[in-house]
Amino acid sequence: MPKKYDTPLLDELEKGPFPSFVTEIKKAAARSDMAADELGQLEKSYRDKRGYWKHGGIVGVRGYGSGVIGRYSSLPDQFPNVANFHTVRINSTSGFFYTSQFLNEMCDIWDKYGSGLTNLHGSTGDLVLLGTDTANLEAIFAEFSSRGWDLGGSGSAMRTPSCCVGPARCEWSCIDTLDINYAITQEWQDEMHRPAFPYKFKFKTAGCAVDCIASIARADCSIIGTWKGNIAVDQAEVANYAKKGMNITEEIVNMCPSKCMSYDGKELKITDADCIRCMHCIAKMTKALKPTGEKGASILVGSKAPFVIGATLSWVIVPFIKMEPPYDEFKDLIRKMWEFWDEYGKNRERIGELIIRKGMREFLEFIGVEPQPQQVKEPRRDPFFFWTEADLQK
Amino acid sequence: MSAPQRKTDIGPPHYKQFLPPVMQKNYGDWKHHEIINPGVMVHVGNSGDKIWTVRMQSPRLLSTDTIRDIAALAEKYCGGHVRFTTRNNVEFLVSDEKNIEPLQKELKDKKQMVGGIGPMISNVVHTQGWVHCHSAASDASGLVKVIMDEFADYCTTKTLPNKVRMAVACCVNMCGAVHCSDIAVVAIHRKVPTIDHDKVKNMCEVPSTIAACPTGAISPEPSKKSVKINADKCMYCGNCFTVCPPIEIHDPEMDGVAIVVGGKVGNLRSNPKFSKLAIPFIKNNPPRWPEVTAAMKNILDAYIAGAKKHERVGEWIERIGWEKFFKITNLPFTFQHIDDFTIARETFRTAATFKW
Numbered sequence: 001m002p003k004k005y006d007t008p009l010l011d012e013l014e015k016g017p018f019p020s021f022v023t024e025i026k027k028a029a030a031r032s033d034m035a036a037d038e039l040g041q042l043e044k045s046y047r048d049k050r051g052y053w054k055h056g057g058i059v060g061v062r063g064y065g066s067g068v069i070g071r072y073s074s075l076p077d078q079f080p081n082v083a084n085f086h087t088v089r090i091n092s093t094s095g096f097f098y099t100s101q102f103l104n105e106m107c108d109i110w111d112k113y114g115s116g117l118t119n120l121h122g123s124t125g126d127l128v129l130l131g132t133d134t135a136n137l138e139a140i141f142a143e144f145s146s147r148g149w150d151l152g153g154s155g156s157a158m159r160t161p162s163c164c165v166g167p168a169r170c171e172w173s174c175i176d177t178l179d180i181n182y183a184i185t186q187e188w189q190d191e192m193h194r195p196a197f198p199y200k201f202k203f204k205t206a207g208c209a210v211d212c213i214a215s216i217a218r219a220d221c222s223i224i225g226t227w228k229g230n231i232a233v234d235q236a237e238v239a240n241y242a243k244k245g246m247n248i249t250e251e252i253v254n255m256c257p258s259k260c261m262s263y264d265g266k267e268l269k270i271t272d273a274d275c276i277r278c279m280h281c282i283a284k285m286t287k288a289l290k291p292t293g294e295k296g297a298s299i300l301v302g303s304k305a306p307f308v309i310g311a312t313l314s315w316v317i318v319p320f321i322k323m324e325p326p327y328d329e330f331k332d333l334i335r336k337m338w339e340f341w342d343e344y345g346k347n348r349e350r351i352g353e354l355i356i357r358k359g360m361r362e363f364l365e366f367i368g369v370e371p372q373p374q375q376v377k378e379p380r381r382d383p384f385f386f387w388t389e390a391d392l393q394k
Numbered sequence: 395m396s397a398p399q400r401k402t403d404i405g406p407p408h409y410k411q412f413l414p415p416v417m418q419k420n421y422g423d424w425k426h427h428e429i430i431n432p433g434v435m436v437h438v439g440n441s442g443d444k445i446w447t448v449r450m451q452s453p454r455l456l457s458t459d460t461i462r463d464i465a466a467l468a469e470k471y472c473g474g475h476v477r478f479t480t481r482n483n484v485e486f487l488v489s490d491e492k493n494i495e496p497l498q499k500e501l502k503d504k505k506q507m508v509g510g511i512g513p514m515i516s517n518v519v520h521t522q523g524w525v526h527c528h529s530a531a532s533d534a535s536g537l538v539k540v541i542m543d544e545f546a547d548y549c550t551t552k553t554l555p556n557k558v559r560m561a562v563a564c565c566v567n568m569c570g571a572v573h574c575s576d577i578a579v580v581a582i583h584r585k586v587p588t589i590d591h592d593k594v595k596n597m598c599e600v601p602s603t604i605a606a607c608p609t610g611a612i613s614p615e616p617s618k619k620s621v622k623i624n625a626d627k628c629m630y631c632g633n634c635f636t637v638c639p640p641i642e643i644h645d646p647e648m649d650g651v652a653i654v655v656g657g658k659v660g661n662l663r664s665n666p667k668f669s670k671l672a673i674p675f676i677k678n679n680p681p682r683w684p685e686v687t688a689a690m691k692n693i694l695d696a697y698i699a700g701a702k703k704h705e706r707v708g709e710w711i712e713r714i715g716w717e718k719f720f721k722i723t724n725l726p727f728t729f730q731h732i733d734d735f736t737i738a739r740e741t742f743r744t745a746a747t748f749k750w
Contacts, residue, residue: 009680009681010681012681012682013536013539013540013681013682015543016539016540016543016546017505017507017542017543017546017550018451018453018507018538018539018542018543018546019451019452019453019506019507020453020539021453021454021455021525021535021536021538021539022539024453024455024456024457024460025455025457025525027457027459027460028457028458028459035457038525038526042524042525045524045533046524046533046536046680046681048646049646049647049649049678049680050524050644050646050649051523051524051527051528051529051530051644052524053524053526053527053528053530054528054639055528055529055636055639056597056639061400063402064402071526071528085526087526090406091405091406092406093406093407093409093412094406094409095409095477096477096478096479096480097409097412097413097475097476097477098412098475098476098477098478099411099412099468099474099475099476100465100466100468100469100474100475100476101465101474102412103461103462103464103465103468103476104462104465106461107458107461107462107465110458111458116457116458116459117455117456117457117458118455118456118457118458118461119454119455119456119482119522120452120454120456120461120478120482120484121454121478121482123519123521123569123570123571125480130455130525130526131526138397138400139397141400142397142398142399142400143397143398145400145401145402145404146398146399146400146401148404148407149404149406149407150401150402150403150404150405150406162480164480165477167421167422167423167424168409168413168417168421169417169424169437169445169447169487170424170427170437171424171425171426171427171437173422176422178409182405182406182408182409185405185406186405189403189404189405190403193402193403209660209661209662210660210661210662211659211660211661211666212480213480214480214571214574214659215659216574216659216661216666217571217573217574217657217659217666218571218574218659250702250703251703251704255663255704256663257663257664277661278661278662278663279660279661279662280662280663280704283662284704286426286427287425287426305567305568305569305572305573306566306567306568306573306631307566307567307606307608307631307633308606308607308608308633309608309736310608310735310736310737311568311573311574311668313574313666313668346605347602347605348602348605348606348637
């Protein structure tokens with residue numbers, strides 16, 4: 001029987017309507033020594049108001065530099081069963097779809113070799129197995145990979161890409177997000193499993209500008225579905241929305257950022273040439289409005305959390321690209337970006353930080369993308385611009 | 395028993411095999427969807443086929459026991475098909491309409507929280523915290539728990555002007571989506587770290603430690619084969635600790651959380667926005683952080699009272715002005731609110747137009 005700890009502080013977090021993570025740890029702690037010590041150490045953290053984990057060291061499975069994150073208790077004498085308590089990242093499926101059969105198999109393996117605790121999912125989108133000893137890592141990898149599953153990314157590598165639910169269940173998706181996500185994952189297994197980049201690189205694919213996967217905020221490369229044609233209007237459905245109480249003038253027309261719509265109480269009109277495709281009207285009147293025409297994606301680059309220069313949102317690099325298998329144009333573009341990063345990037349420098357340091361022009365020229373007004377909010381305000389010899393010949 | 399034969403670089407299985415048959419059949423051919431209630435929506439294909447989604451909130455940190463329960467429910471009502479959302483919710487994918495009611499009832503009987511679809515508060519994106527992270531300045535799971543307890547009604551029954559996306563990050567690394575959330579919590583340090591020079595010598599790479607500092611506060615200390623920190627430049631981010639653990643940043647009495655507001659990732663109506671600082675510091679008060687939930691409730695109540703339908707928190711604040719936001723929320727405006735980092739001058743007001 002695992003050791004039982006008194007947890008008066010954590011017990012307070014079993015009260016209330018939201019499901020309790022403490023209850024989850026306790027369930028695992030009833031049968032796992034590791035989970036029991038995790039619970040004991042966490043109670044101490046709540047008492048002392050500080051964490052007791054150490055990071056670093058190289059742990060992993062043979063042939064991979066990625067997929068396992070070393071974690072160690074800084075109080076191994078008090079909590080010996082979490083002295084080593086490493087994270088294993090399993091590459092999730094596109095769209096986070098599973099079957100009960102897989103979930104049960106995953107639980108069997110994890111109960112045998114780990115703490116019985118998981119994150120579904122980690123922030124980047126991995127299926128996270130939370131806490132095991134170094135000695136179990138090879139067996140865990142063999143169990144999963146023999147069943148067709150692989151490890152995700154960690155460290156200075158391509159990280160596990162993720163995508164929105166896309167065409168599997170959404171009428172708005174302009175691209176096949178799940179297939180793109182799968183293709184990226186399969187194309188760059190080596191880049192994911194053997195860290196060789198200056199720092200991490202994340203892909204996120206969103207089917208439209210609603211961006212349910214937060215690609216514009218959380219991916220070095222954000223792929224966002226969009227279209228070039230008109231919005232088809234079903235006036236009968238517009239009338240239905242009005243009949244059901246929607247104030248179309250207030251809620252749709254007045255909230256349109258490009259002011260490209262009008263409504264006279266009968267007909268909703270859209271000046272498509274002025275539409276910036278923000279998705280507000282389509283999201284609110286999904287039965288009445290549909291994008292039509294050519295579909296593809298905008299490629300944006302550079303978003304990340306605050307370290308080191310402050311948080312960034314991704315910048316439009318390629319305003320429109322067709323995204324159809326085998327995605328060769330897209331893959332070539334990415335390879336050029338990585339070449340630029342490999343050439344000039346410093347250790348622990350994200351690609352967005354490098355673009356700021358080297359300048360957008362150098363980046364665009366290197367990857368072979370022409371300057372376009374869609375790439376900027378506004379042109380420069382200062383008079384300090386460069387002329388190359390080639391510019392002077394033009 | 396020996397382990398089975400390992401394989402490398404195979405990637406994850408193809409997603410199509412995990413989709414329910416109706417999703418495979420209508421893949422890329424959906425017509426529209428409707429929210430039936432905060433816990434259930436239906437998507438309708440051009441074929442007329444339907445798939446119902448029942449959304450259950452999850453603490454993200456799940457035991458295998460609970461995952462087995464989820465799998466059993468999926469088997470009973472969904473032909474074994476279930477997915478997770480980017481906000482860590484569980485979505486049961488129901489192909490047969492008559493299974494909706496019994497599934498909802500069983501979830502209710504199990505005291506699961508069902509909801510979050512539409513203009514609601516849905517699960518809080520968060521990080522590892524004291525559960526498993528080396529750099530946590532607060533716990534994340536505990537904060538999420540008390541926040542979702544506080545706002546439970548806005549997940550299950552009460553609607554808001556628009557969805558309110560919340561996040562918790564246990565340090566300024568922000569592994570969660572704090573920098574672009576409607577209302578979010580980020581744990582911070584407030585004291586210059588201390589350096590164990592003997593350990594730095596053996597454990598750290600001096601150049602990468604220096605490069606890790608966003609403000610250039612770290613320089614070499616050759617006599618000790620270590621580094622020194624210029625206290626005037628340090629803003630306590632802890633990035634040095636991450637690359638060099640003997641630089642100790644934790645301080646239980648000084649660590650706590652800040653609250654940021656007004657961010658979003660979607661492009662609807664207005665461009666994606668960063669979250670901005672509303673409250674620079676609230677002390678860590680585990681296990682239930684009552685000061686944090688009260689502060690968030692104050693902001694949420696002001697949003698509910700003031701926002702127009704469909705306005706997100708950031709859109710509401712931009713319409714009324716930040717000066718008005720601080721006034722109606724009664725939040726003190728301090729030196730910490732005025733940016734002095736990399737984009738500071740972009741944030742200073744350059745117009746004579748503002749409210750009293």
